[in-house]
Amino acid sequence: MTQFLQQMINGLSLGSIYALVALGYTMVYGIIKLINFAHGDIYMLGAYIGFIVTTKLGLGFFPALVISMAGCALIGVTIERIAYKPLRNATRITALITAIGVSYFLEAGTQRVMGAGVQTFPNVLANETIMFGDVRISTQQIVIFSVTIVLMVALTFLVNKTKVGRAMRAVSVDPDAARLMGVNVDATISFTFAIGSALAGAAGVLVGLYYNSINPLMGMLPGIKAFIAAVFGGIGIIPGAMLGGFFIGVVETLVAGYWSSLWKDAVVYLILIVILIVKPAGLLGKNVKEKV
Amino acid sequence: MLIVKDLSVHYGVIQALKQVSVEVHEGEIVALIGANGAGKTTLLHAISGLVKHEGDILFLGNSLSKADSRAIVAAGITQVPEGRRIFPDMSVTENLLMGAYLRKDKAGIEEDMKMVFERFPRLQERKKQLAGTLSGGEQQMLAMGRALMAKPKLLLLDEPSMGLSPLLVKEIFSIITSINEQGTTVLLVEQNARMALQIADRAYVMETGKIVLSGTGEELSASEDIKKAYLGG
Ligand SMILES: Nc1ncnc2c1ncn2[C@@H]1O[C@H](COP(=O)(O)OP(=O)(O)OP(=O)(O)O)[C@@H](O)[C@H]1O
Ligand SMILES: [Mg+2]
Numbered sequence: 001m002t003q004f005l006q007q008m009i010n011g012l013s014l015g016s017i018y019a020l021v022a023l024g025y026t027m028v029y030g031i032i033k034l035i036n037f038a039h040g041d042i043y044m045l046g047a048y049i050g051f052i053v054t055t056k057l058g059l060g061f062f063p064a065l066v067i068s069m070a071g072c073a074l075i076g077v078t079i080e081r082i083a084y085k086p087l088r089n090a091t092r093i094t095a096l097i098t099a100i101g102v103s104y105f106l107e108a109g110t111q112r113v114m115g116a117g118v119q120t121f122p123n124v125l126a127n128e129t130i131m132f133g134d135v136r137i138s139t140q141q142i143v144i145f146s147v148t149i150v151l152m153v154a155l156t157f158l159v160n161k162t163k164v165g166r167a168m169r170a171v172s173v174d175p176d177a178a179r180l181m182g183v184n185v186d187a188t189i190s191f192t193f194a195i196g197s198a199l200a201g202a203a204g205v206l207v208g209l210y211y212n213s214i215n216p217l218m219g220m221l222p223g224i225k226a227f228i229a230a231v232f233g234g235i236g237i238i239p240g241a242m243l244g245g246f247f248i249g250v251v252e253t254l255v256a257g258y259w260s261s262l263w264k265d266a267v268v269y270l271i272l273i274v275i276l277i278v279k280p281a282g283l284l285g286k287n288v289k290e291k292v
Numbered sequence: 293m294l295i296v297k298d299l300s301v302h303y304g305v306i307q308a309l310k311q312v313s314v315e316v317h318e319g320e321i322v323a324l325i326g327a328n329g330a331g332k333t334t335l336l337h338a339i340s341g342l343v344k345h346e347g348d349i350l351f352l353g354n355s356l357s358k359a360d361s362r363a364i365v366a367a368g369i370t371q372v373p374e375g376r377r378i379f380p381d382m383s384v385t386e387n388l389l390m391g392a393y394l395r396k397d398k399a400g401i402e403e404d405m406k407m408v409f410e411r412f413p414r415l416q417e418r419k420k421q422l423a424g425t426l427s428g429g430e431q432q433m434l435a436m437g438r439a440l441m442a443k444p445k446l447l448l449l450d451e452p453s454m455g456l457s458p459l460l461v462k463e464i465f466s467i468i469t470s471i472n473e474q475g476t477t478v479l480l481v482e483q484n485a486r487m488a489l490q491i492a493d494r495a496y497v498m499e500t501g502k503i504v505l506s507g508t509g510e511e512l513s514a515s516e517d518i519k520k521a522y523l524g525g
Binding site: 163174184 | 381
């Protein structure tokens with residue numbers, strides 16, 4: 001039991017990271033039906049911004065978090081404007097290939113500027129371990145989990161209760177109808193990229209804190225896992241991405257803990273295959289025919 | 293109030309509108325009738341800024357040709373699109389708030405929401421219901437209520453009677469008349485030519501992208517050609 005609780009706690013910490021990244025995938029997909037394969041690299045850039053801000057400017061964790069979120073928002077919007085907006089009416093495969101191109105560009109660019117090797121993320125938060133019986137929780141885990149929950153609550157409020165959130169939902173179901181209401185569709189899409197990228201930026205800083213090491217390719221695997229999390233929950237559905245992220249994180253940790261860490265990735269892919277067969281729309285998705 | 297001059301619209305190689313000219317005067321109900329594919333929706337889309345066009349559109353003396361859809365709504369033209377296009381995953385109230393998207397006067401928005409609920413009591417009972425679960429008639433009322441929330445000077449209606457029972461069609465038409473009596477100018481696209489000509493001050497007939505006839509509602513109702521083509525003998 002103790003071991004199980006311990007794994008759950010570790011799993012929820014990892015799952016927090018996946019969930020934050022999955023939210024960006026799902027929001028962007030929701031609004032322009034694009035799987036933004038460069039999204040994992042935004043998360044990587046978030047970690048690097050956090051790294052630079054803490055090591056070069058000597059700032060603490062929270063300023064680093066905020067600056068990284070803002071920086072990633074800006075990067076996300078810029079990518080959307082330059083790479084995706086001109087393809088708004090192109091076929092989906094064109095946009096998808098472009099996203100993969102953007103991903104390589106960001107990875108190679110970071111390797112060039114920051115070096116290809118691993119960098120050590122500084123310990124910007126005192127890390128203490130709190131024992132609950134035999135279960136250990138680190139303060140870092142508490143911070144990761146709390147920051148994630150706060151961001152999720154804020155996002156949920158933004159999307160469901162504010163005017164800009166209504167505009168986002170309107171554009172995602174019917175852009176022309178949204179235009180008829182006076183919504184600025186381009187600005188709303190940019191805003192969605194900004195929010196999704198900011199969440200990835202936050203995840204990047206949190207993961208730097210958690211694992212202490214970052215590298216230019218660190219976004220690849222978590223990017224895929226987060227994408228699977230988004231599909232698992234139902235791509236385009238915000239609570240689905242949250243649920244999917246935590247679920248994938250927990251499953252991966254349990255597999256690694258009870259079985260073998262060699263198998264954890266395989267099990268995650270297996271989950272993707274199973275969900276695509278059993279419920280292609282995802283756990284929270286409605287099984288509707290795709291609109292063409 | 294609205295002057296459409298020599299408007300042409302192309303979809304790729306297809307020319308959907310050929311030099312269409314239409315005028316709507318303040319206070320009028322103007323009907324636009326025509327067969328499927330004649331270009332009626334295209335004309336409304338051009339007015340609302342959803343499709344590129346050649347020719348000129350003047351509203352209250354200002355050219356809208358370079359304006360985007362947002363500026364056109366802000367200028368006072370709101371459209372109730374064909375097929376309603378309500379936001380299915382939003383509640384009735386949220387849909388109405390979307391209609392008021394460009395407005396900043398909170399008190400005014402609340403007042404107009406009350407006004408819409410008075411006009412459409414069925415919507416009030418279903419305030420919190422998701423719009424996608426409303427019946428077709430209720431969705432049409434919601435689409436009209438949503439458009440009214442923008443406080444339009446000119447209301448564009450694209451086939452508001454589509455798919456509704458005869459009783460409901462009557463109700464919708466009497467609502468259109470009353471909206472007009474309260475000061476909103478209306479440009480009404482309809483397949484239901486008989487009803488449309490009854491409430492219209494003037495009407496245009498469109499065929500394959502061109503205006504082929506125009507006149508007062510009574511003139512067109514009496515015209516033999518119209519009777520044959522649109523009123524079933
Ligand atoms: N997005 C589009 N792309 C290509 N062709 C289009 C598009 N929209 C409309 N058309 C064509 O333009 C012509 C006019 O269409 P439009 O929808 O304006 O007709 P309508 O008079 O509103 O018809 P209905 O009464 O059936 O609604 C049709 O031939 C249609 O096929
Ligand atoms: Mg039409």
